[in-house]
Amino acid sequence: MEKIFEDKNKEEEYKRIFDAYDDDMDGKIPLNFLIKQIKHQGFSILQEKHRFQEIKQYISSLPHKEKSNIDFQNFQDIMEMPDSDLIEKALLGKLIVPDFSEFTESIEKIYEIVKEVKDGENASYIPQLAEVDSNLFSIAACTVDGQQCDIGDSDTYFCVQSCSKAISYCIAVEEHGIDYVHKHVGKEPSGASFNKNFLNPDNLPHNPMINSGAIMIAALISPDLEMYKRYEYVKRYWSSLAAGARVGFQNATYLSEKDTASRNFCLGHMMMDAKAFPEDTDLDNILDFYFQLCSLEVTSKDMAIIAASLANGGVCPMTNQRIFKEDTVNHCLSLMHSCGMYDYSGEWAYSVGIPAKSGVGGCVFLVVPKVMGICIFSPRLDSRGNSVRGIEASKLLLKEYTMHRYDNLKGVVTPFSHKMSLLQSMAEQKNEFTKDLLNAVADDDLHHLQCILEEVKEENFNINSISDYDDVTPAHVACSFNHEEILHYLIELDADFNNVTDKWGKTPLDRASEAGHKDVVKILHKLYASEKDLCYTTD
Ligand SMILES: NC(=O)CC[C@H](N)C(=O)O
Numbered sequence: 001m002e003k004i005f006e007d008k009n010k011e012e013e014y015k016r017i018f019d020a021y022d023d024d025m026d027g028k029i030p031l032n033f034l035i036k037q038i039k040h041q042g043f044s045i046l047q048e049k050h051r052f053q054e055i056k057q058y059i060s061s062l063p064h065k066e067k068s069n070i071d072f073q074n075f076q077d078i079m080e081m082p083d084s085d086l087i088e089k090a091l092l093g094k095l096i097v098p099d100f101s102e103f104t105e106s107i108e109k110i111y112e113i114v115k116e117v118k119d120g121e122n123a124s125y126i127p128q129l130a131e132v133d134s135n136l137f138s139i140a141a142c143t144v145d146g147q148q149c150d151i152g153d154s155d156t157y158f159c160v161q162s163c164s165k166a167i168s169y170c171i172a173v174e175e176h177g178i179d180y181v182h183k184h185v186g187k188e189p190s191g192a193s194f195n196k197n198f199l200n201p202d203n204l205p206h207n208p209m210i211n212s213g214a215i216m217i218a219a220l221i222s223p224d225l226e227m228y229k230r231y232e233y234v235k236r237y238w239s240s241l242a243a244g245a246r247v248g249f250q251n252a253t254y255l256s257e258k259d260t261a262s263r264n265f266c267l268g269h270m271m272m273d274a275k276a277f278p279e280d281t282d283l284d285n286i287l288d289f290y291f292q293l294c295s296l297e298v299t300s301k302d303m304a305i306i307a308a309s310l311a312n313g314g315v316c317p318m319t320n321q322r323i324f325k326e327d328t329v330n331h332c333l334s335l336m337h338s339c340g341m342y343d344y345s346g347e348w349a350y351s352v353g354i355p356a357k358s359g360v361g362g363c364v365f366l367v368v369p370k371v372m373g374i375c376i377f378s379p380r381l382d383s384r385g386n387s388v389r390g391i392e393a394s395k396l397l398l399k400e401y402t403m404h405r406y407d408n409l410k411g412v413v414t415p416f417s418h419k420m421s422l423l424q425s426m427a428e429q430k431n432e433f434t435k436d437l438l439n440a441v442a443d444d445d446l447h448h449l450q451c452i453l454e455e456v457k458e459e460n461f462n463i464n465s466i467s468d469y470d471d472v473t474p475a476h477v478a479c480s481f482n483h484e485e486i487l488h489y490l491i492e493l494d495a496d497f498n499n500v501t502d503k504w505g506k507t508p509l510d511r512a513s514e515a516g517h518k519d520v521v522k523i524l525h526k527l528y529a530s531e532k533d534l535c536y537t538t539d
Pocket residue numbers: 160161162163194195211257264291294358359360361385
């Protein structure tokens with residue numbers, strides 16, 4: 001009985017969605033239009049390899065004329081198939097990033113700006129990396145709902161280099177737990193370059209995100225397996241994190257690194273000498289393994305999915321497969337946050353404020369926990385070994401969106417300050433901002449009002465542009481509620497009391513007068529005394 005009731009509700013819900021997209025109300029929606037709407041939200045349902053398979057099949061099985069138009073019955077059939085919950089969310093603007101097309105546009109804008117940055121040089125201490133085209137550039141993102149966007153050379157394979165360190169750490173933690181792993185490697189940022197030849201006071205590498213630490217982690221990964229199996233084992237993890245994508249290997253980079261790796265050999269011997277490795281570690285094998293892990297190659301699109309798997313607590317959003325435990329990812333992100341950008345990590349945690357990892361191949365990947373993963377790839381590096389464009393693009397992104405870990409301290413997001421929430425659509429943000437502002441006026445809370453407006457005042461913000469669905473402005477509220485102190489503040493902000501009208505055609509001055517707030521009326525009278533066009537006069 002209950003089931004029928006539920007189904008009925010569902011059917012009504014689908015009908016509401018269908019009607020909202022049936023612009024001319026002819027009971028049909030062009031299929032291409034629907035697919036495009038879903039694409040705007042980041043799903044290419046016809047291209048995806050794991051999700052939407054049944055829906056894809058259904059669409060291709062539709063007779064020809066229905067392919068161009070679907071009716072409600074077709075729509076309902078689709079909505080009863082696996083993964084239709086995502087389509088429903090996409091059409092209702094309820095995915096984790098509800099304004100994904102707006103986010104995609106921001107990424108494209110940032111890409112165009114940062115493309116002009118030509119500073120930095122390819123890493124050359126690994127000769128093969130110097131050969132990579134310095135102009136390559138891409139940005140790709142994937143949310144925890146699997147919404148994807150990318151721009152530039154996002155299908156070009158690049159060498160992961162130090163980005164491998166984060167994944168290797170997760171693998172070692174899954175295998176042994178943190179107590180054992182951190183008997184062999186610390187958790188503190190080293191404050192020095194990624195290959196500096198020193199150990200911490202316990203004679204251990206400072207952390208797993210720099211060379212010494214990652215060499216140590218390599219020694220911990222499946223030590224009982226033959227070397228070729230250890231390599232395959234790690235590569236399988238990478239592929240699963242990237243939803244089964246091909247993960248390649250750059251043999252020339254591997255060979256050229258191996259040939260020029262005196263520093264890494266030195267680090268290995270220092271740790272050997274300090275007895276930091278587990279017993280029976282074969283240093284030559286381990287260094288070789290470490291070079292191999294650095295020489296894996298992926299595309300930016302795939303790296304964004306890998307980052308999204310971390311953002312999603314270890315579950316790949318495209319396949320729904322759990323790859324790492326939440327705890328493992330938690331530990332990894334904590335270390336990425338404090339140590340992921342070499343000796344720029346402190347500045348990064350301060351100004352960008354989210355976990356990230358970079359590699360000398362030119363990749364920086366960012367994890368916005370519970371929201372998305374982002375990969376930026378561009379081979380030109382700064383003196384610390386971080387991609388110059390990677391850092392620039394990250395900073396611009398963080399300027400635009402409230403991604404910094406402590407951005408939530410600001411309370412309500414101000415859509416006029418150009419720092420937007422990823423988790424709400426622009427319309428929702430504006431509504432919330434307006435609601436908060438009008439409430440502050442109604443509550444006579446001048447301090448809160450000033451806090452809300454502090455940031456936006458600098459942005460040529462116009463107080464008269466704020467109104468709710470009844471066209472009620474802050475000036476209307478202050479006048480209706482007889483809040484004199486706020487009235488003076490709004491006057492300072494050039495609020496208009498004499499021309500703006502609400503839905504009922506009333507100005508703020510009308511409202512004050514109607515309510516019999518004589519003092520407010522007097523103040524406004526004085527204010528407009530010099531103006532000929534005073535709409536309202538008192539006796
Ligand atoms: N920062 C990096 O990306 C360094 C990795 C490189 N394979 C090295 O050991 O030097």
